[in-house]
Amino acid sequence: MAEPLEFHKFSGAGNDFILGDNRQGAWNVAPLPRLARGLCRRGLSVGADGLVLLETSTKAHLRLRLFNPDGSETPFCGNGARCAARYAFLKVAAGRSMSLETGAGVVSARVLPDGRVEVEVPLPPEEPVPVEVSLPQGRVPALRVTAGVPHLVVFVRDVSAVPVASLGATLRRAPEGGPDGANVDFVSVGGGPPYPLRTFERGVEGETLACGTGAVAVAYALRSRKVVSGPVSLLPRSGKVLEVSFPPGLSPFCKLTGEARPVYRGFLSTESLEEALRCE
16 A cells, blocks of 8 residues: 555544545555454454445435445445535535435435534335334334334333343344344433434444434334424434434435534554454
């Protein structure tokens, strides 16, 4: 590698991402899934909930490539898309309003004057589907919701008391969530608004401090249960509020708004890149 590879670290309401500009192919020095696995390892590399790359697009201002820490490429990530939009704006790769091509379709994003970012999130044509997951300790009722990616929403009395690491890992692979499993969101209706939320993310294979599509899935579930009718405020584990609003009519999108903050800029040296690529 002739020159160190530049990256930026962003936090989207507690979801942290490695952002890179791949419009000229600078990041194609190695297979991207392998690179994502190595760079997202906390303590051994940059560490993040995902790797997000900007690329050129014939359908939108920019194309997003979104990779989980396990190397899998995900079609959509709400907080990742919001961070990508602010990153693009700060790099003057796009204006305050832009379109982004993702694996879940083209979405619009807008960088607000206060630094928050609003992004469209695709909604499924069908309402949330009630399911029941059978576990050795009993049955767990949930709602299956697709918000760019699949989610299982579980209503609980107190999210702080939920064993997210163990229960989330079990529910994440339940067949009721779909053939590839689902993200799992736990929400307490009695604690809001803003409604407390905790998420176990597939691909990360653990609990994250926030999840944008999880916030959308929970908001959609709350609306289907008639708990809310207008905009919904969610409080993820990070303590950074995420807002979800549903446009009137039959729009195929809702809007997710929240913090998307640059943390630092760095450079991957040849040595750090080689170490990342040793990750299998």
